[in-house]
Amino acid sequence: xxxxxxxxxxxxxxxxxxxxxxxxxxxxxxxxxxxxxxxxxxxxxxxxxxxxxxxxxxxxxxxxxxxxxxxxxxxxxxxxxxxxxxxxxxxxxxxxxxxxxxxxxxxxxxxxxxxxxxxxxxxxxxxxxxxxxxxxxxxxxxxxxxxxxxxxxxxxxxxxxxxxxxxxxxxxxxxxxxxxxxxxxxxxxxxxxxxxxxxxxxxxxxxxxxxxxxxxxxxxxxxxxxxxxxxxxxxxxxxxxxxxxxxxxxxxxxxxxxxxxxxxxxxxxxxxxxxxxxxxxxxxxxxxxxxxxxxxxxxxxxxxxxxxxxxxxxxxxxxxxxxxxxxxxxxxxxxxxxxxxxxxxxxxxxxxxxxxxxxxxxxxxxxxxxxxxxxxxxxxxxxxxxxxxxxxxxxxxxxxxxxxxxxxxxxxxxxxxxxxx
Amino acid sequence: xxxxxxxxxxxxxxxxxxxxxxxxxxxxxxxxxxxxxxxxxxxxxxxxxxxxxxxxxxxxxxxxxxxxxxxxxxxxxxxxxxxxxxxxxxxxxxxxxxxxxxxxxxxxxxxxxxxxxxxxxxxxxxxxxxxxxxxxxxxxxxxxxxxxxxxxxxxxxxxxxxxxxxxxxxxxxxxxxxxxxxxxxxxxxxxxxxxxxxxxxxxxxxxxxxxxxxxxxxxxxxxxxxxxxxxxxxxxxxxxxxxxxxxxxxxxxxxxxxxxxxxxxxxxxxxxxxxxxxxxxxxxxxxxxxxxxxxxxxxxxxxxxxxxxxxxxxxxxxxxxxxxxxxxxxxxxxxxxxxxxxxxxxxxxxxxxxxxxxxxxxxxxxxxxxxxxxxxxxxxxxxxxxxxxxxxxxxxxxxxxxxxxxxxxxxxxxxxxxxxx
Numbered sequence: 001x002x003x004x005x006x007x008x009x010x011x012x013x014x015x016x017x018x019x020x021x022x023x024x025x026x027x028x029x030x031x032x033x034x035x036x037x038x039x040x041x042x043x044x045x046x047x048x049x050x051x052x053x054x055x056x057x058x059x060x061x062x063x064x065x066x067x068x069x070x071x072x073x074x075x076x077x078x079x080x081x082x083x084x085x086x087x088x089x090x091x092x093x094x095x096x097x098x099x100x101x102x103x104x105x106x107x108x109x110x111x112x113x114x115x116x117x118x119x120x121x122x123x124x125x126x127x128x129x130x131x132x133x134x135x136x137x138x139x140x141x142x143x144x145x146x147x148x149x150x151x152x153x154x155x156x157x158x159x160x161x162x163x164x165x166x167x168x169x170x171x172x173x174x175x176x177x178x179x180x181x182x183x184x185x186x187x188x189x190x191x192x193x194x195x196x197x198x199x200x201x202x203x204x205x206x207x208x209x210x211x212x213x214x215x216x217x218x219x220x221x222x223x224x225x226x227x228x229x230x231x232x233x234x235x236x237x238x239x240x241x242x243x244x245x246x247x248x249x250x251x252x253x254x255x256x257x258x259x260x261x262x263x264x265x266x267x268x269x270x271x272x273x274x275x276x277x278x279x280x281x282x283x284x285x286x287x288x289x290x291x292x293x294x295x296x297x298x299x300x301x302x303x304x305x306x307x308x309x310x311x312x313x314x315x316x317x318x319x320x321x322x323x324x325x326x327x328x329x330x331x332x333x334x335x336x337x338x339x340x341x342x343x344x345x346x347x348x349x350x351x352x353x354x355x356x357x358x359x360x361x362x363x364x365x366x367x368x369x370x371x372x373x374x375x376x377x378x379x380x381x382x383x384x385x386x387x388x389x390x391x392x393x394x395x396x397x398x399x400x401x402x403x404x405x406x407x408x409x410x411x412x413x414x415x416x417x418x419x420x421x
Numbered sequence: 422x423x424x425x426x427x428x429x430x431x432x433x434x435x436x437x438x439x440x441x442x443x444x445x446x447x448x449x450x451x452x453x454x455x456x457x458x459x460x461x462x463x464x465x466x467x468x469x470x471x472x473x474x475x476x477x478x479x480x481x482x483x484x485x486x487x488x489x490x491x492x493x494x495x496x497x498x499x500x501x502x503x504x505x506x507x508x509x510x511x512x513x514x515x516x517x518x519x520x521x522x523x524x525x526x527x528x529x530x531x532x533x534x535x536x537x538x539x540x541x542x543x544x545x546x547x548x549x550x551x552x553x554x555x556x557x558x559x560x561x562x563x564x565x566x567x568x569x570x571x572x573x574x575x576x577x578x579x580x581x582x583x584x585x586x587x588x589x590x591x592x593x594x595x596x597x598x599x600x601x602x603x604x605x606x607x608x609x610x611x612x613x614x615x616x617x618x619x620x621x622x623x624x625x626x627x628x629x630x631x632x633x634x635x636x637x638x639x640x641x642x643x644x645x646x647x648x649x650x651x652x653x654x655x656x657x658x659x660x661x662x663x664x665x666x667x668x669x670x671x672x673x674x675x676x677x678x679x680x681x682x683x684x685x686x687x688x689x690x691x692x693x694x695x696x697x698x699x700x701x702x703x704x705x706x707x708x709x710x711x712x713x714x715x716x717x718x719x720x721x722x723x724x725x726x727x728x729x730x731x732x733x734x735x736x737x738x739x740x741x742x743x744x745x746x747x748x749x750x751x752x753x754x755x756x757x758x759x760x761x762x763x764x765x766x767x768x769x770x771x772x773x774x775x776x777x778x779x780x781x782x783x784x785x786x787x788x789x790x791x792x793x794x795x796x797x798x799x800x801x802x803x804x805x806x807x808x809x810x811x812x813x814x815x816x817x818x819x820x821x822x823x824x825x826x827x828x829x830x831x832x833x834x835x836x837x838x839x840x841x842x
Contacts (some may be wrong), residue, residue, distance in 0.1 A: 228686075230686075233628040234655040264700075266698050268696050268697055268698075269652065271692065272652065272697040275689050276689055277689075278686050278689070279721075286706050289703045292701060300700075393555065
């Protein structure tokens with residue numbers, strides 16, 4: 001260890017995407033190691049719209065490990081954080097920063113304390129897999145700081161121990177979490193099926209749905225499902241393995257019809273086993289159901305799927321459109337059925353890639369009000385439009401994996417004090 | 422055939438209950454004969470609150486079969502009506518009414534036309550199994566008119582061909598529909614497990630929930646489930662048979678805890694396979710979910726189930742309380758969470774057996790407004806009470822099977838003309 005009188009601070013900042021499963025993970029076979037009962041497949045979302053940025057720093061002047069999330073200090077005592085920190089420190093290597101005159105020997109990492117600051121560019125409470133992006137970013141940035149030799153797939157097995165679905169955020173594009181067979185979980189990790197350029201036509205629209213009820217956490221929810229559902233074992237053993245193979249093929253061949261059918265049916269089946277849990281778990285609400293009906297009606301009318309939908313452990317809809325043209329048509333339908341509340345402006349109602357709005361020919365609220373029922377709606381009886389059922393929409397696309405942000409302006413910690421800026 | 426110049430009218434009036442399945446029927450193995458993929462078990466509801474009354478009449482002066490439902494003429498051309506009429510006529514016997522001087526030989530029934538009038542003492546569109554009670558009543562009353570030798574179980578196999586669940590309305594109390602093995606459906610019929618006196622403590626409260634969306638008919642819904650759900654076969658073959666055996670034991674032993682657990686989990690699983698259907702079917706809505714949460718929270722707090730719930734192909738909740746005392750406590754909770762709209766009076770909001778309301782200490786709307794949160798609600802934050810989410814409640818109990826109403830004042834047809842009174 002060295003440096004000017006132990007006053008140095010060494011830090012790394014990284015950005016990691018969130019991901020949405022299209023073949024769902026629900027149920028663990030090992031609660032501590034976080035080993036799942038089936039493989040899952042996800043699409044990584046563009047980090048320009050949804051991501052976590054994390055700065056990790058080390059200094060001999062830090063007297064304990066500390067962490068700040070969105071500017072607020074949080075405890076690192078949880079077993080999941082501790083698992084990740086332990087696993088990473090165990091793999092730490094020698095680090096040398098000649099410019100700053102810092103040298104850390106690998107055995108020093110056990111004694112050095114860390115400061116960590118993390119920030120989500122989207123509301124944490126919105127049910128948008130913030131913990132997946134967060135844990136993945138923690139593991140990725142610490143691995144860079146401590147000079148780990150492990151590749152992203154091996155890192156994913158560490159991130160998995162922080163939050164199961166976090167392992168899938170170590171790659172961009174299309175990612176498979178292989179459940180693995182080993183008891184120690186060493187082969188339960190993520191692999192990339194294809195990068196984001198492989199199928200770059202896809203457009204993703206997320207409806208952030210206003211929830212009335214407090215939701216069951218996914219950790220306790222999936223435990224209850226494994227313990228009480230009479231259908232979950234059949235799903236994990238008989239249904240999912242076939243769907244995984246089919247979904248890999250659909251992604252390989254950019255076969256949207258198969259991709260959409262599998263994504264929709266697997267999302268529905270995940271919610272079905274939640275309902276088959278005792279007591280039952282409801283993540284989707286009436287608004288979620290209406291979004292599904294809107295998409296299904298359109299897909300049927302077109303005779304081939306235009307849009308896939310998938311819902312995680314909450315009422316938000318993630319819709320994947322086959323291309324930009326379809327996405328614009330989808331946005332028209334969504335705005336027709338779910339207009340914003342009168343005091344909401346369009347600019348805060350549609351966020352992310354606003355160019356889809358232009359493609360849809362919508363410039364302002366007058367254009368929204370002028371929307372007419374889509375052709376697939378046969379009975380032209382105006383449907384009940386409850387303004388405010390959707391909080392806002394995010395337009396995005398499949399995106400890339402974790403990256404180090406070398407420009408120090410992105411750092412969330414002060415390079416001199418190691419405290420939040 | 423005889424009588425004064427062919428001007429006679431012979432008629433029979435009968436009343437048949439509706440029923441609610443506690444182990445659900447969902448899925449046919451034969452669409453025409455209406456043969457199910459699993460056994461089901463139901464509770465017959467007290468006909469004083471929910472029933473169909475049907476008058477069937479025959480006269481040589483009728484020139485065609487005709488039917489009136491709730492005063493409005495409807496077509497008898499549907500395959501299901503025709504199946505029932507054909508099966509009953511094939512079993513018709515000689516009938517003699519010496520007082521009226523009428524004699525019908527069994528072969529005459531093929532030529533004689535019928536007039537049928539049917540009336541539900543509850544809203545047909547409310548999703549309260551009106552077709553079950555209706556078809557059962559049609560078959561039962563025609564069987565009496567035509568002097569059939571078949572017992573109610575054999576008649577149930579005819580009613581089944583009109584509407585599957587109708588077969589369970591041929592008995593009071595607790596009824597099992599045995600799926601049968603024969604290709605011709607002859608052994609797919611209802612048997613009584615216990616009559617309504619066997620377990621006479623039970624009290625039933627039905628919440629008629631306001632629906633926003635048009636529902637999928639159960640006929641097309643269950644066909645779609647059988648064709649597309651990856652879970653329905655496992656349910657029918659592996660899960661239900663065990664539950665049937667357990668439920669028979671629970672009814673035999675008046676074991677409410679087991680009865681409630683099975684009824685709730687089986688209702689939830691039925692809705693789970695609906696959700697696993699493609700496109701998915703949603704019968705429960707947010708109000709249904711809130712009713713379940715309310716009951717589950719209370720059951721957990723009491724450590725042993727106080728109330729079972731079950732939902733058919735719609736958002737209405739059927740709740741079965743272990744006894745009158747529990748029913749009164751349930752009604753307080755329901756009225757606290759789901760108060761009537763300001764313009765609704767209590768007398769039309771709680772219908773059926775209003776004595777439960779007295780047991781609950783509620784005399785007027787002031788008592789409803791004075792209700793406080795039940796002890797199991799820990800965070801005393803007032804929950805969002807949307808007045809009008811429930812249209813009304815029906816208080817009832819398990820009840821008896823079909824009966825002939827010999828008092829002619831109950832007849833729905835004029836004894837001279839054979840036309841609706």
